[in-house]
């Protein structure tokens with residue numbers, strides 16, 4: 001290791017050593033990100049996936065963007081619904097669901113809103129969709145509680161059809177091809193208060209669901225967490241990015257990073273402690289191997 005490079009723990013990428021740790025572990029937490037669904041064919045937020053047409057995905061995922069142009073933001077989410085419906089959970093999702101069925105003390109936190117965990121029949125009590133779901137519709141009026149979970153209709157309405165048929169996608173995704181403005185009147189409206197419907201996801205600047213956050217904190221406080229799996233995430237968005245360290249403070253936690261760039265990512269390698277692991281590669285290939 002060069003002068004400034006931290007000495008890495010001897011077996012930080014040894015699957016045998018990890019299996020030994022897994023065998024003696026009881027309470028396991030996972031924090032998942034877009035990289036887990038990459039092998040299913042869904043774009044991540046970094047790199048090419050970070051932009052939708054000429055817009056930064058993170059700019060469109062805000063209450064302000066929806067206020068300014070609900071048609072544009074609905075096209076963005078209708079497109080992601082269409083893409084998520086056109087792919088399947090991968091071996092990584094299934095390995096996590098299998099671990100949940102095997103170990104009641106395994107809790108899976110996901111930042112993904114694509115419902116691929118849910119479609120891999122991951123036991124619901126052991127899955128926390130931190131940022132909501134593309135397939136839950138809610139009312140955009142803060143005072144209205146209407147919501148429609150597990151709504152897989154695509155297109156949701158004629159105005160959003162361009163985002164739900166493969167034939168029109170190339171034009172839709174081509175920033176040089178101007179979008180026909182969508183009249184908000186032609187977008188889905190709440191059957192109770194007639195305000196606009198919105199996708200049931202947590203936008204930047206919006207709080208996560210209080211009850212769910214309390215449940216997660218209670219689970220973490222209920223005893224030492226033996227392993228935290230940090231899977232396919234760039235760990236920049238909070239509060240999701242804070243859970244691994246939160247567990248570590250409770251004592252003897254192995255933080256196990258599973259990421260394409262785990263062997264090059266400075267942040268990952270510099271934060272590796274003696275009992276930690278880092279496995280570089282595709283989560284869909286690594287997780288079945290690691291969790292068998």
Ligand SMILES: CC(C)NC(=O)[C@H](Cc1c[nH]c2ccccc12)NC(=O)[C@H](CCCC/N=C(/NCCC(=O)O)S[C@H]1O[C@H](COP(=O)(O)OP(=O)(O)OC[C@H]2O[C@@H](n3cnc4c(N)ncnc43)[C@H](O)[C@@H]2O)[C@@H](O)[C@H]1O)NC(=O)OCc1ccccc1
Pocket residue numbers: 032033034035036038039044045046061111112113131201202203204205206207208231232233234235236237238239240258259260261281282283284
């Ligand atoms: C950008 C960041 C600095 N900003 C935040 O964190 C903000 C503000 C903030 C709060 N606390 C802070 C503390 C410090 C700094 C900032 C903050 N957080 C919030 O706004 C949160 C809400 C955050 C949730 C936002 N919604 C999303 N999603 C839903 C919508 C949608 O999806 O459209 S976030 C969205 O982006 C994030 C993307 O990150 P990743 O999933 O990690 O994906 P990424 O592409 O970045 O990385 C992919 C990784 O996978 C790897 N990879 C790729 N392929 C593979 C492969 N095949 N295998 C393995 N790995 C792979 C790559 O190497 C890479 O590392 C995910 O969380 C995703 O859900 N709300 C809130 O704090 O509310 C408070 C509050 C309280 C009271 C009252 C009012 C407000």
